[in-house]
Amino acid sequence: MDPLDTDEQYAVVKSFEEGEIFEQSAEVLEEEERLRGNENESDTHTMPIDASDEELEDLAVVNQPNPPVDPGSQPSQSLPNEELNCLQKVHCIVVDITSSTARQKRMRAIIWALGLELRAVIKSVKVRWNSILAEIRRAILLKAAINQYVLTLDEGKSGVSLRRARALKKKWTITDEEWDLLDEIVKILEPFESATRDYSKRGRTVLHSVLPTYVVLREKLFQSRLRLSNFSLGSSVFDTLVEALKAGEQKLDKYLHLALKSDLTLLASILHPGMRIKYFQDAQRWGSLGPQLVKRGHELLEYLYELYKLEITPGQLKVDPTPCSRSSTQNLGWIDGLLDLTDKTNDSIFPEEVRNYLDGKYRYKGGDILVWWKVR
Numbered sequence: 372m373d374p375l376d377t378d379e380q381y382a383v384v385k386s387f388e389e390g391e392i393f394e395q396s397a398e399v400l401e402e403e404e405r406l407r408g409n410e411n412e413s414d415t416h417t418m419p420i421d422a423s424d425e426e427l428e429d430l431a432v433v434n435q436p437n438p439p440v441d442p443g444s445q446p447s448q449s450l451p452n453e454e455l456n457c458l459q460k461v462h463c464i465v466v467d468i469t470s471s472t473a474r475q476k477r478m479r480a481i482i483w484a485l486g487l488e489l490r491a492v493i494k495s496v497k498v499r500w501n502s503i504l505a506e507i508r509r510a511i512l513l514k515a516a517i518n519q520y521v522l523t524l525d526e527g528k529s530g531v532s533l534r535r536a537r538a539l540k541k542k543w544t545i546t547d548e549e550w551d552l553l554d555e556i557v558k559i560l561e562p563f564e565s566a567t568r569d570y571s572k573r574g575r576t577v578l579h580s581v582l583p584t585y586v587v588l589r590e591k592l593f594q595s596r597l598r599l600s601n602f603s604l605g606s607s608v609f610d611t612l613v614e615a616l617k618a619g620e621q622k623l624d625k626y627l628h629l630a631l632k633s634d635l636t637l638l639a640s641i642l643h644p645g646m647r648i649k650y651f652q653d654a655q656r657w658g659s660l661g662p663q664l665v666k667r668g669h670e671l672l673e674y675l676y677e678l679y680k681l682e683i684t685p686g687q688l689k690v691d692p693t694p695c696s697r698s699s700t701q702n703l704g705w706i707d708g709l710l711d712l713t714d715k716t717n718d719s720i721f722p723e724e725v726r727n728y729l730d731g732k733y734r735y736k737g738g739d740i741l742v743w744w745k746v747r
Contacts, residue, residue, distance in 0.1 A: 393493055393505035402491035406479055455542060457549035457608075458503070458556070461510045464517055464543050465494045481516045481523075488512065500567040504560045507553050514550060521545070552608050555599065559616070562591050562705075569705040578639035579646060583709040585627035586656060592620045631664075634671055641668045645710040648672075 393399065455463065468478045469492065482489065492513060495506040510517055521543045525536040545553075566584055570577055596616040599609055630636045640646050651657055651664040 393499070393502050394509070399491050399493055402475070403489060406482065406489040406491065456611075457545060457552055458507065460543050460545050460549070461507060461517075461553070462495060462503075464521060465492045465506060465510065467539075468492050468520065469494050478516065478520055481519050482513065485515050485519065487516055492517075500571065501560075501564045504557065504564055507560075508557050511550070511553055511557065518545065548606065548608055552612060555595075555609075555612065559592070559595050562588060565705040565708075575706070577706060578636060579643040580640075580706045580709050581630050581636045582627065582640055583646075583650070584705070585623050585630060587709060589620050589623040589627065590656065592616050592623065596620070637664060637668060638671055638675075641672065643710075650710075 468474050478492065490509060490512055493502075493506045493509040495502040497503075521540055524540045524543075525533055528536050566588065569575070593616075596613055599613050599616070602609065640650060641648055648665055648668045651661050651668065654661055657664065
């Protein structure tokens with residue numbers, strides 16, 4: 372038995388299959404089946420006005436000074452006197468809906484009454500990639516239902532339960548500006564989703580894409596920050612996001628330079644037939660770092676050539692004189708989408724065999740690069 376099986380969060384991680392998409396998880400699909408099922412019509416007519424004992428107890432738990440920790444919760448989601456940001460508000464609302472059968476039925480009734488697309492809310496799990504993005508994206512899709520759910524929290528209640536419900540209503544109300552912010556956060560996170568989905572596939576060769584991934588993601592954060600800096604004048608909500616983007620750029624820059632300390636990451640890119648040294652000659656993308664990587668790449672290739680040339684017998688290497696034909700970029704994943712190359716190259720200093728490779732005389736049309744090298 373794996374000793375880590377006793378760890379609750381590790382067990383949560385293992386419960387997901389490789390490449391599983393949150394929107395298509397079993398729990399979400401089951402709830403959507405209920406939305407489409409026959410029980411919905413009766414739900415819309417039999418919803419109780421008064422809160423059940425279960426709901427009152429749950430409301431009390433949410434307002435306790437030290438509530439139980441939910442493995443899928445976000446930081447500070449339930450502290451009673453703390454103001455929540457828009458992400459925490461969404462998560463609190465979703466946790467409230469999904470933690471009670473009665474409230475799930477109420478949410479179904481709201482979705483039906485508003486004529487929205489029959490989709491279930493998604494609760495994020497902090498140990499899973501992209502789950503927060505899935506939670507936000509689904510909340511935006513069900514924006515009208517979520518607003519209505521919060522707006523009617525205090526309906527049919529009185530006394531203590533009314534005060535509690537109104538406190539939650541005030542705390543969980545998402546403003547129009549916050550919904551706009553959530554839209555922007557989805558745009559910012561989607562490239563990270565594309566990258567992590569591709570990297571999570573088993574049996575995928577990924578080392579060559581490490582450096583480009585850090586640079587492209589940093590570039591996307593910079594573009595978002597530049598756009599939002601002009602858009603968010605006078606908005607403290609958006610100013611906070613701009614600062615977060617700046618911190619994200621710095622974090623990616625840190626890990627980029629850590630990855631650059633290894634020759635393997637650079638060699639993996641150079642020895643990828645769809646990248647080669649010319650990939651790092653894109654001045655717009657690599658800036659002042661590009662010439663350094665090109666020089667270092669030349670030195671590494673020269674070293675490898677001298678090291679291995681005696682092991683290759685004459686006639687063992689066959690040259691295909693046909694120029695490299697670039698494959699279509701449609702429907703590519705994140706990693707294949709990084710192969711956006713310039714045509715500039717200056718590799719005349721290399722022996723003929725190395726120049727043949729760098730000039731693209733060995734055809735590469737996509738696919739497994741290990742297979743490509745085996746054939747060569």
